[in-house]
Amino acid sequence: MGGVLTKWTTELSVMRGVGPVLACGLFLLASAPVASADDQAPPAPAPAAPAPEDSTPEEARLQVHGYLSQAFADTDEGLLFGIPNMGTFDYRTVALQFRFAMTDHDNLVLQLSSKRLGQSPVMQVEPDVRLDWGFYERRFAGSGSFKAGRIPIPQGIYNELRDVGTVLPFYRVPFNFYQEGSYTSETLDGAQVSYTLFDSRTWPLDVHVYFGGWELTESLGGSTPIAVARAEQGLGGQLWLRTPLPGVRVGLGGQTYNLRGGSRLPGQKDDWNSWYVSFDGEYQRVKLQAEYRAVNIGEETDFKAFYVLAAVNVRKGLSVNALGDFGNLEFPGLDRDLHRDWAVGVSYAFRPNLVAKVERHWANTFIEDDRVGGFLDPHPAGKINYTIVSLAASF
Amino acid sequence: MRFSPAASGAVARWTVGLVLLLLGVGLTGGRARAQGAPGYQVIVNAANPVTELARIDVSRWFLKQSTKWPDGKVVVPLDQSTRSEVRAAFTVGVHKQPLQAIETYWQKQIFSGRMVPPFVKVGDAEVMAYVAGNTSAIGYVVGSATLVSGVKAVKIRD
Numbered sequence: 001m002g003g004v005l006t007k008w009t010t011e012l013s014v015m016r017g018v019g020p021v022l023a024c025g026l027f028l029l030a031s032a033p034v035a036s037a038d039d040q041a042p043p044a045p046a047p048a049a050p051a052p053e054d055s056t057p058e059e060a061r062l063q064v065h066g067y068l069s070q071a072f073a074d075t076d077e078g079l080l081f082g083i084p085n086m087g088t089f090d091y092r093t094v095a096l097q098f099r100f101a102m103t104d105h106d107n108l109v110l111q112l113s114s115k116r117l118g119q120s121p122v123m124q125v126e127p128d129v130r131l132d133w134g135f136y137e138r139r140f141a142g143s144g145s146f147k148a149g150r151i152p153i154p155q156g157i158y159n160e161l162r163d164v165g166t167v168l169p170f171y172r173v174p175f176n177f178y179q180e181g182s183y184t185s186e187t188l189d190g191a192q193v194s195y196t197l198f199d200s201r202t203w204p205l206d207v208h209v210y211f212g213g214w215e216l217t218e219s220l221g222g223s224t225p226i227a228v229a230r231a232e233q234g235l236g237g238q239l240w241l242r243t244p245l246p247g248v249r250v251g252l253g254g255q256t257y258n259l260r261g262g263s264r265l266p267g268q269k270d271d272w273n274s275w276y277v278s279f280d281g282e283y284q285r286v287k288l289q290a291e292y293r294a295v296n297i298g299e300e301t302d303f304k305a306f307y308v309l310a311a312v313n314v315r316k317g318l319s320v321n322a323l324g325d326f327g328n329l330e331f332p333g334l335d336r337d338l339h340r341d342w343a344v345g346v347s348y349a350f351r352p353n354l355v356a357k358v359e360r361h362w363a364n365t366f367i368e369d370d371r372v373g374g375f376l377d378p379h380p381a382g383k384i385n386y387t388i389v390s391l392a393a394s395f
Numbered sequence: 396m397r398f399s400p401a402a403s404g405a406v407a408r409w410t411v412g413l414v415l416l417l418l419g420v421g422l423t424g425g426r427a428r429a430q431g432a433p434g435y436q437v438i439v440n441a442a443n444p445v446t447e448l449a450r451i452d453v454s455r456w457f458l459k460q461s462t463k464w465p466d467g468k469v470v471v472p473l474d475q476s477t478r479s480e481v482r483a484a485f486t487v488g489v490h491k492q493p494l495q496a497i498e499t500y501w502q503k504q505i506f507s508g509r510m511v512p513p514f515v516k517v518g519d520a521e522v523m524a525y526v527a528g529n530t531s532a533i534g535y536v537v538g539s540a541t542l543v544s545g546v547k548a549v550k551i552r553d
Contacts, residue, residue, distance in 0.1 A: 065505050097505070097508075099511060109508055142461070142462040142463050142469065143460075143462060145509075152507060152508045160506070160507035160508065160509075161503060161506055161507055164502065164503075164506040166499075167499060167502050167506070196460070196461075199460075204460070204461075242460075246490075246491065247492075247496075316495075349495070352495050352499050352502065353502065394502060394506070
């Protein structure tokens, strides 16, 4: 499956210029005053004929969904996350998802996406359009599911949703925990099993287990060449314990894999192991989220990430959001706060599927895109303030 | 795309201004739906033995967090249009959340590749026709609706 998907991605990468067209098309679709497909049906038709006994409705076997986030981003000084101090509109994510229900239990899901990160070095290896997901799903025993193919990795609160602007408080998910562009992957090529334990009890437990591999872009920043490594023998799990309080859950997860290729010598591999905990609370007008991740790379390198995010819905659709995002890298001879980011923002949901955001960030960082020695540069951290104004839509 | 610093600043200011203008329009134009939304009644097939359901169970079925009737059959929930008043009333009454929160919940489910929302039938007549022909179905109609043969209302307890 992985070889086929790689070929797909390669083929799609030559479709130069398709990304912006896809983006414009999606924006037009999403800008239409329609909340969801169900509202498109004509009002009050004549009563339908009785449905077949005990089957789901036949309509909507094929469902098409999509999202777009378009931003203008600007730093006061320096180059961070591909954002230059001259500003850029070349900052967006767009995706189109097709879901085909073959039977009541079997689905095929395919998602194409395009991402632009301004002047980020990782754009050198980012195709215009990529096959984001492509998997088969079999649902069983009520809440169970088996997926095989290219699958979104259930990891933390946001990994599967990291580009869906209409559900994110800020344009980007917290950097240190999720990364962006390099040292991270939203998907794996492999298989996943999910099941909910204690389904009918007060404290249901969602269990996700996955196995497979994925490609991972390595970028130290600065003049260091971009390298693409391969994560192999990846094994991971995610637990979510839902509480009796609606919208409040706690999570625990872990992941282990070997990284080959990229900046390593032939035959060399690094062992990456990580675990993380999550608190995801959204109750009435208040959202409070916090996640902590510890990553062990080989025998001597440790990376720790933590963020806390708070949002208050001050009136219908209008939220004030705040974020504190911290990352620390430690290995022999080096112990540094790799990236700190404080942010405040305002988001306004005209509708749940059309959201505008304005956000201001104050970063203290070693990961500037133009830092000469990359993030291992011995010079002090750079102070970069940046602003992102964005509009997100989905359908 | 590159800009001179002056042009960049101007674009940023205009963009922020435009967004603030849009926010203002949204704030003044996006008033809540009409007051006095009708009530709702939850209906099942007449052959279904249940007469009473816990609100939390109904909520989980419609959020697809739980999928089985007490007898083990798979539940087939039917929603109504997000524009209907009965959908808003049902959402507040059963999920104890505003419709906007539930729509956001479904966006998260769709775009994480997990599942899609329940099927939608437009209007009480369509809902009742489907429920009458499917013993596993559950839906809701306006509180004052006259039920057709083949369906029955069930009591919802907190």
